[in-house]
Amino acid sequence: MQKTLLTIMLVLISYAAEAKGFDTDLSLNLNNYYGYTHYTKPSPRIYKNNNFNSSLDVYSRITYNINSSYKASLIGYIMADTAKEIENYNQGVWGEEFFALFEAPFGDIIVGQDYNVAYNFSVGAPRIGSYSVNNSYISNFLTNPNWYKKDSKMIYKTLNSTYINTDGSSLKVNYITPEYKGIKIGFTYIPQVYAQNGLVAKNSPYKDNSAYVFGVNGFWKVLGYEVETSLGYAVFEEIDKELSAGINVYRKGWTIGASYKKTNKDNKYAVDQIALYDGYRNGTAYNLGLSYEIGPFTTGVSYFSSKSDDFNNSDKIISFSNSFQYNKNTSFSLTVAHQKSIDNKTTKGNAFILGLELSL
Numbered sequence: 001m002q003k004t005l006l007t008i009m010l011v012l013i014s015y016a017a018e019a020k021g022f023d024t025d026l027s028l029n030l031n032n033y034y035g036y037t038h039y040t041k042p043s044p045r046i047y048k049n050n051n052f053n054s055s056l057d058v059y060s061r062i063t064y065n066i067n068s069s070y071k072a073s074l075i076g077y078i079m080a081d082t083a084k085e086i087e088n089y090n091q092g093v094w095g096e097e098f099f100a101l102f103e104a105p106f107g108d109i110i111v112g113q114d115y116n117v118a119y120n121f122s123v124g125a126p127r128i129g130s131y132s133v134n135n136s137y138i139s140n141f142l143t144n145p146n147w148y149k150k151d152s153k154m155i156y157k158t159l160n161s162t163y164i165n166t167d168g169s170s171l172k173v174n175y176i177t178p179e180y181k182g183i184k185i186g187f188t189y190i191p192q193v194y195a196q197n198g199l200v201a202k203n204s205p206y207k208d209n210s211a212y213v214f215g216v217n218g219f220w221k222v223l224g225y226e227v228e229t230s231l232g233y234a235v236f237e238e239i240d241k242e243l244s245a246g247i248n249v250y251r252k253g254w255t256i257g258a259s260y261k262k263t264n265k266d267n268k269y270a271v272d273q274i275a276l277y278d279g280y281r282n283g284t285a286y287n288l289g290l291s292y293e294i295g296p297f298t299t300g301v302s303y304f305s306s307k308s309d310d311f312n313n314s315d316k317i318i319s320f321s322n323s324f325q326y327n328k329n330t331s332f333s334l335t336v337a338h339q340k341s342i343d344n345k346t347t348k349g350n351a352f353i354l355g356l357e358l359s360l
Contacts, residue, residue: 025061028360030054035141035353041346051141055081071103075114097169110174117174117186118164118232121217123248124259125289125302128321129333129355141351145343146306146313155277156199157313157343158306159285162261164232164242167211168198182220188213193236199278206269209237226250230259238268240281255300258288271310282309296325315341331357 033053056079063073077097099112114120146157167190176186194200194207213234220227232244246259265271265281284307291300299322307314319337326332333355341347 023063023065025059025063027059029057029059030358031057031355032357033141033353033355035351037141037143037349037351039347039349041348053081055079069105071101073101073103075099075101075112105178107178108174108176110172110176112171113169114172114174116164116167116172116188116190116213116234117176117215118188118213118230118234118244119215120174120176121184121186121215121230121232122163122244122259123217123228123230123246123257124162125257125287125304126248126255126291126300128291128298128300129323129331129335129357141353142317142337142339142349143347144315144339144341145345145347146315146341154199157277157279157311158308158315159261159263159280159283160306160315162244162246162259162285162287162304164213164234164244164261166199166234166236166242167193167213168195168200170195170198183216183218186213186215186217188215193239199280204278206236206239209239211236211239224251236266238266240265240269253293255291255293256289258286260284260286279308279311279313280306283307284309291321298323298325313343315339329359333357 031054035051035053037049037051039049058076058078060076061073062075063071065071075098079096097113099110099114102109144160146155147160148155170190170193173189174186175188176184178184188211190211190213192208193211194204200207211234213232215233216229216231218227218229226249228248228250230244230246232242234242236242240263242261242263244259244261246257248255248257261284263281263283269281271279271281285305287302287304289300289302291298299320301318301320304317305315317337317339319335321333321335323331323333333353335351335353335355337351337353339347339349339351
């Protein structure tokens, strides 16, 4: 109910602001996915085989042009998602985002529920459709014993992304410099890191600690190639330090990309040796992929690997993805994925995911 009211408010504010001469932007996206999973291990079956995920996304932006050099914006994003009924819930998405953006010649200042700068700058394996092996909803269809979130119980024994996003929806202050020779630099301050959707346990002793994030993004055209790189570094006080890096190269429809992330636990923090709900604090992950786009069709393959440095927990996921842009408002996708996860047992499975995405 709360999200429905917030959605209506966003729409009404957008139209009211437009009437007064402000610049506005409003978009709606309805994404529907059906996934079937076949588990080869364990046997007999203990996980759901069929999952349906439908989400409605509402984005609204209201901008006041102070003059030709200065702009102030309020940005809101609401998501209603049936995936909350699925046991396995990945990081990186929360139900709403609200933040203020101030654009000036000296850079951008963002305050609110935006992502941190390292996440915003991240690049890696090409993403096809809304599902991929890195930082996506793929785990809604491939249940993973290392990634689990339902009600108050959450377990993240391994990294499930190469992106720095363990702060989730916590309040942040971001600053991004103007682009100079293809390079942008950003800084993020997070007063309190607590956000369950960002892999921070609800009753953790460090939930009130602060964090600092640094990010760099570079984009260049070299000998007919488009090259984009990213680098991120985060210090979560008395928790861990996180490093990420990525590269993406594009030429004539072909895209190749890779990314990497390393976490190192702070000496003052002790990982729960039994539950391992945050065993990823000492971990390594990487992904790589290749895609090709021709007309409305895009196809590609990608691979994700994650491992705890202290425990015998690991994940390997490979996916083959395809998308077809029927028109500017409608697209279809098909993803086939295979996962092997090791906890105290080995879980293997194959998922087949059909998608319909509508935008307005």
